[in-house]
Amino acid sequence: MSRDTLQQSIDAGSRFAALYASEDSVRTVLVAPNGETQVIQSPVVDGHAQSVVDLVPAASWDEREAADLYGIRFDGHEPLRPLVDHDPDLRSWTVPVRGHDAYQVAVGPIHAGVIESGHFRFHLVGDRILHLDARLFYKHRGLERAAEGHSPESGIAFAQRACAACAVSNSLAYAHAWEDALGLAPTRELARSRTILLELERLWSHLNDIAAMCAGVGFAAGNNRFAGLTERARRLNDALTGHRFLFNTISVGGSALTLTREQVMHAREQLEAIRDESRRAWRELLFNASFQDRLPDVGVVSTDDARALGAVGPAARASGLAEDARTSSRRLAYDDFQPVAPRRTAGDVQARLEQRAVELLQTFDLLEPLLDAPVDPASAVTGGVESGVGIGRVESPRGATVCVVERADRLIERLHLRTGSYANWPVVAHAAAGNLLPDFPLINKSFELCYACADR
Amino acid sequence: MLTLLRDLRRLRQAAALPRPDRGRSLTLRHVDAGSCNGCEHELTLASSPYYDLQRFGLGLVASPRHADVLLVTGPVTSRMREPLLTAYHAMPEPRRVAALGDCALGCNLLGTREAIVGAVDEVLPVALRISGCPPRPDEIAAALLALIDEED
Numbered sequence: 001m002s003r004d005t006l007q008q009s010i011d012a013g014s015r016f017a018a019l020y021a022s023e024d025s026v027r028t029v030l031v032a033p034n035g036e037t038q039v040i041q042s043p044v045v046d047g048h049a050q051s052v053v054d055l056v057p058a059a060s061w062d063e064r065e066a067a068d069l070y071g072i073r074f075d076g077h078e079p080l081r082p083l084v085d086h087d088p089d090l091r092s093w094t095v096p097v098r099g100h101d102a103y104q105v106a107v108g109p110i111h112a113g114v115i116e117s118g119h120f121r122f123h124l125v126g127d128r129i130l131h132l133d134a135r136l137f138y139k140h141r142g143l144e145r146a147a148e149g150h151s152p153e154s155g156i157a158f159a160q161r162a163c164a165a166c167a168v169s170n171s172l173a174y175a176h177a178w179e180d181a182l183g184l185a186p187t188r189e190l191a192r193s194r195t196i197l198l199e200l201e202r203l204w205s206h207l208n209d210i211a212a213m214c215a216g217v218g219f220a221a222g223n224n225r226f227a228g229l230t231e232r233a234r235r236l237n238d239a240l241t242g243h244r245f246l247f248n249t250i251s252v253g254g255s256a257l258t259l260t261r262e263q264v265m266h267a268r269e270q271l272e273a274i275r276d277e278s279r280r281a282w283r284e285l286l287f288n289a290s291f292q293d294r295l296p297d298v299g300v301v302s303t304d305d306a307r308a309l310g311a312v313g314p315a316a317r318a319s320g321l322a323e324d325a326r327t328s329s330r331r332l333a334y335d336d337f338q339p340v341a342p343r344r345t346a347g348d349v350q351a352r353l354e355q356r357a358v359e360l361l362q363t364f365d366l367l368e369p370l371l372d373a374p375v376d377p378a379s380a381v382t383g384g385v386e387s388g389v390g391i392g393r394v395e396s397p398r399g400a401t402v403c404v405v406e407r408a409d410r411l412i413e414r415l416h417l418r419t420g421s422y423a424n425w426p427v428v429a430h431a432a433a434g435n436l437l438p439d440f441p442l443i444n445k446s447f448e449l450c451y452a453c454a455d456r
Numbered sequence: 457m458l459t460l461l462r463d464l465r466r467l468r469q470a471a472a473l474p475r476p477d478r479g480r481s482l483t484l485r486h487v488d489a490g491s492c493n494g495c496e497h498e499l500t501l502a503s504s505p506y507y508d509l510q511r512f513g514l515g516l517v518a519s520p521r522h523a524d525v526l527l528v529t530g531p532v533t534s535r536m537r538e539p540l541l542t543a544y545h546a547m548p549e550p551r552r553v554a555a556l557g558d559c560a561l562g563c564n565l566l567g568t569r570e571a572i573v574g575a576v577d578e579v580l581p582v583a584l585r586i587s588g589c590p591p592r593p594d595e596i597a598a599a600l601l602a603l604i605d606e607e608d
Contacts, residue, residue: 086535109536109539110487110488110539110543112518112519113516113518114486114496114499114500114503114516115488115496116488116491116493116496117487117488117489117490117536117539137535138490138533138535138536138539139488139490139491139530139533139535139536140533140535140571141490141531141533141566141567141568141571141572142567142568142570142571142572143566143567145568145571146566146567146568157566158566161492161566162492163492163493164492164493164494164495164497164590165493165494165497167494208497221457221460221461221464222460224464224504224505225460225463225464225467227500227501227503227504227505228464228467228504228505228506230501230504231501231504231506231593234501244498244592245494245497245590247589277463280459280463281460281463284457284459284460287457288457450493451488451493452491452492452493453493
């Protein structure tokens with residue numbers, strides 16, 4: 001029954017947004033093109049549930065996670081490989097790759113640079129990657145479980161702590177979820193204040209990603225230039241909110257953020273300067289042939305594959321999917337928002353890099369009118385329809401992040417956070433196949449996903 | 457390219473970096489034992505032109521076998537406990553462990569009992585504690601420089 005409902009909704013244009021389990025049922029969250037969310041519940045009978053991976057390949061990791069954390073067998077998902085659980089037996093979690101001269105290269109969980117922990121197992125012939133098994137969740141902290149029983153106010157720490165790089169996105173998705181459940185609607189001022197924070201997070205994040213891609217090919221001058229700009233963006237965050245990663249700026253039902261006239265003026269001046277300098281630095285990257293030579297036709301993700309695998313964010317848009325949660329964010333101040341696309345949506349490393357650059361400029365354009373007046377504390381207004389389940393959806397720098405809160409009165413019964421990074425990790429593994437091993441750092445950096453966000 | 461390099465030189469001049477007073481060095485191997493990625497982002501920028509950790513002889517190295525100091529971030533998760541110990545045992549002696557950030561120090565840890573082992577000093581002997589959530593790049597640099605001074 002629930003499979004039929006799922007199929008109908010997908011045929012009607014809805015997209016898979018999340019799948020999570022509790023002890024007695026599995027919930028699938030879908031999002032319609034207008035941003036409306038839908039939850040389809042299917043029961044767990046004697047530890048078994050029906051798989052939906054044949055209808056929604058993007059739900060693969062979600063089902064594997066639910067199997068590990070809640071002991072559910074998904075009928076039809078074969079083989080159901082462990083994901084969060086780390087079985088020492090290699091055969092249990094890797095895809096068998098056989099053939100003449102095929103061998104494996106194991107990387108991580110500890111990497112050579114300052115990188116989060118995660119394990120990659122490459123199956124190769126020569127330098128050519130046949131298949132990549134990514135084993136993450138080394139940083140699994142059980143944040144969703146630990147949040148159970150917390151109030152809306154105390155529970156936000158679990159969403160924020162999931163990832164520093166997406167602290168605003170994750171805690172805002174959480175706040176939206178609770179406000180959805182409690183029937184609260186943001187005022188114009190609250191929406192504006194939160195949109196400023198979300199775009200400030202995107203600003204430093206995109207600058208950081210461009211720096212990381214330069215580092216991915218060993219182009220130190222470009223890396224340092226954009227790392228310097230990232231530093232300036234983080235100093236701006238600090239000047240505005242007292243924290244370089246904008247921690248503790250989001251709360252459920254309102255906002256305490258105050259930006260004085262002087263702070264807003266300072267922000268506008270800084271943004272103007274960062275915009276000019278990043279434009280100039282970007283031009284230098286464009287004219288650097290040895291850098292540009294590395295980018296095209298590497299790590300290609302076709303439009304169809306991006307759609308099937310459930311890619312989100314800049315990576316999806318670089319593959320030609322014009323999807324952006326900001327187009328349907330009624331709780332935020334994104335009036336008439338249109339996603340931007342690079343010159344060529346080839347779905348390769350070059351397209352993903354260019355996507356960051358065009359989105360970066362768009363972020364400056366979005367911030368300018370938002371910062372036209374001081375920001376005052378604001379509250380959400382009551383009076384909407386209350387429900388037992390609330391869903392929040394926010395476009396993080398890495399793509400749509402969904403937070404679901406199931407509540408018992410004013411306490412969390414189940415919290416689920418599915419971040420843009422979580423959605424895109426299987427896409428990274430897919431993009432790596434067929435490429436050369438030395439190009440993997442670059443392919444990986446072109447997505448620049450968080451491990452912490454996925455592992456929770 | 458020339459514009460980039462010129463810009464970088466200007467950036468370093470504007471940052472008014474102090475010159476190190478004498479030659480000495482300490483090599484660092486970073487291990488993320490379960491952090492939220494905040495400490496990693498700040499540590500990365502500590503090597504950026506605004507701080508340039510390397511000019512003090514503080515270099516991040518690829519292998520624990522080349523490291524004097526193991527710089528550990530995050531609470532230690534149950535899945536990172538073994539890799540962390542492996543990295544520590546791969547280091548030549550004398551070796552030191554620095555706990556970077558509030559989580560590594562065991563402050564306000566979030567997570568379940570099964571998933572989190574605890575602060576870094578529950579797994580390894582900690583010689584240097586750098587607090588902050590996350591510590592700023594200049595705080596990271598200052599704390600590590602104090603460790604060099606101690607070694608002298």
